[in-house]
Amino acid sequence: MTPIHVVGIGLDGLAGLGTKVQAIIETATLLVGSDRHLQLIPQGETPRLSLGDLNATLKAIQAHLATTPDPQVVILTSGDPLFYGLGRWLLEVFTPEQLTFHPHLSAVQLAFSRLKLPWQDAVIYSAHGRDLAGLVPLLQRGVEKIAIYTDGEANIAAISRLYQALRLPVSYCAWVCQALGSQDEVILPWDLAQPVMEPPPLHPLNLVVLLRQPQRLPLREQPVLGLGDDQFFAFGDRPSLMTKREVRVLALAELALTSSIETVWDVGAGTGSVAVEMARLAPQATIYAIEKTAIGFQLIERNRKAFGLTNLIPIQGAAPQRLSGLPQPDRVFIGGSGAQLLANLDYCWSHLKAGGRVVLAIATLEHQGQVLQWCQTHQISPQVLHVQLSRSVPLGQGHRLHPLNPVTLITLSQG
Template sequence: MTPIHVVGIGLDGLAGLGATIQDLIFRATLWVGSDRPLSYLPDRPIPRLGLGDISEIVDPVKDHIQSHPDPLVIIFASGDPLFFGLGRFLLEVFPRDWLTFHPHYSAAQLAFSRLKVPWQDAVVLSGHGRSLEPLIQTLQRGAEKIAIYTDAHQSLGEIARLYQSLGLPVTYQAWLCENLGGDKERLEMIDLRDSEPLQPLSPLNILILLRQPQVLDPANGQDPSLPLLGLGEQEFYGFPDRPGLMTKREVRVLILAELGLSADVAVVWDIGAGTGSVSIEIARLLPNAQVYAIEKTAMGEQLIRKNCDRHRIQTITAIRGTAPAVFAQLPAPDRVFLGGSGGYLDAILPEAWSRLCPGGVLVMAFTTLEHQGRVLDWCQGMNQQPQVLQINLGRSIPLGPYTRLEPLNPVSLIRVVKPMSRMGFSI
């Protein structure tokens, strides 16, 4: 038998353990644990070693094993010791063949069970002595289900402020789950829009976030308090599982500037329109222009239409199709924005350029060096001088008592103006 058995135990104490594990516990030569699990044990002549600073138990346990003729050490842990527990540390300081693990229910398992939510696809994170950086990335990806083990140093207030600062286009329902499996068990929905939401009463708690369907108020489309340009991502319907695909507000503003919109612009093409956020910004600035939002996916087309309804815009035509095949059915544009090529960049460029009106502007957004290089080569072949704008931006987010900049994905904007001949025709 291995000399060390790590036993997960819940708030129901010994009653929650099977007979085999209880028999193992009462045959032990040393009990190791924090005050809570040790308090569940009856008064027996078995030595006890308190678990405070975990590193301080290593030498006493080794000494016990080496000095006892038939050692059996029981180390008590909360829930599953190999799930954000002390199991990882024990595997680093003791030989692997010394250890046997007996897991109990984890807090995440109990929480999702209480909420009656399948959790095989959940993202489980820990804030115990850890940075909230993984939570930032998980929220930005739009994970459907998130479980966060919190502690006194990662308060719900800090998580709420972080959640608010990210300006997510999706929302989450939050559940505070405490003392799971015990007499004082509590599950309560909290609002992360509050800077100081309901705080836990017990250090034994876990926060569950469940992504909600987007429901936006159509009346806000006429809200005079909305900015003239640079709408936040939360003002648009987006891809729930990929909120990062929406063009960020700051980048959108620079795209509008590079397009050089003016009152005489009558037709605009938005190629690879995604959710239609750029098209809607253009339509709000140019109410008399006709905008054609070209998107190859059915989901994207649906989102464009929903966002037009949301903002009460009727001058955008959502076109489901693949560029450049759909160009033939469209009027010649004064401005073209290329936000996505769908793998047809080499075919789109000459077709869009040939249809662009003389004096018109073509703006392209790229995140990869390969696409940038292909466009610059095309410009050189067309004897055109592009203007390249490299965008590297960061948004401030709170991290505990500090504030740091969370970088947005770098984007390159390439702007090309179609020249006019002296006779008024393009060169």
């Protein structure tokens, strides 16, 4: 028999444990746990050790093992000790042969059971004793289900402030699941978009669950230039895959739209965010948004309708073939082309009106090098603007800068 048993226990105490585990606790020679866990076990003759300083606790357990005949140490933990629990530390200081684990239902299991949601596809993030920085990429990817272990600082209010600061084109239902498995259990629905300074009184043991919702664009007055990223319908599995607001504004400045232009091509239009901005800024012009994917084409059409733009024409198909037959452009924006980048650049440049402009948004060093080599071959002097921006996001009681992906804008002008 292994000398150390690590027992996961819920807020219902002994009543929630099986008879085998109860027998192990009854025959223990030393009972170890936090004050909260020890209070769940009726007082008896078994010596108790409060789990405070881990190094002091380790020395006390080692001394007990060395001096007690047939020792049986029981260490009480929350839920599953090998799931964001004490088990990881115990495996660092004891050998696997010394340990036996008896997991209980975790807070995540209980939370999804109460919400009646399958959770095999959920992502679990622990902000307990950590900050919320690791939650940022999960929200940016639009992960469908997220369970977040919280603490006093990384609480629902902090999660709400982070979500609002990111300005993402994705919305979530949220629940604060408190004191799960006890008589004090409460499931509190929460609106992440609501202004909040401090959360309402909550049980200190709580878990936050987020469930992504079908996208609905927020209703608010629109600026003339620089629409928020959350104002566009976006890819459900990649909501951040669009030309970001700050880069979009710079690209529009490089395009130098005027009241005299008639035709603009947006090649590799994605969600159509740049095309929408151009159509709003140049209502006299016709904007052709060319996108090869069916889902991208549908998103452009949804965004066109959302803004009521009759001068924006989505076109599904691969460039440069799909560009054939379109009116000669005054301006071209190339935001996505993949392997067809140089072929698209060749076609757009050769069909550009005199005095026109081509602006490319380049994400990789390889494509940047290809375009600059193309410019050298064609004896064209490009204007290169490297864009590396960061947005502020909450971090504890302060803020930090979270970088956006760097982009290089290359502008080519005729005449």
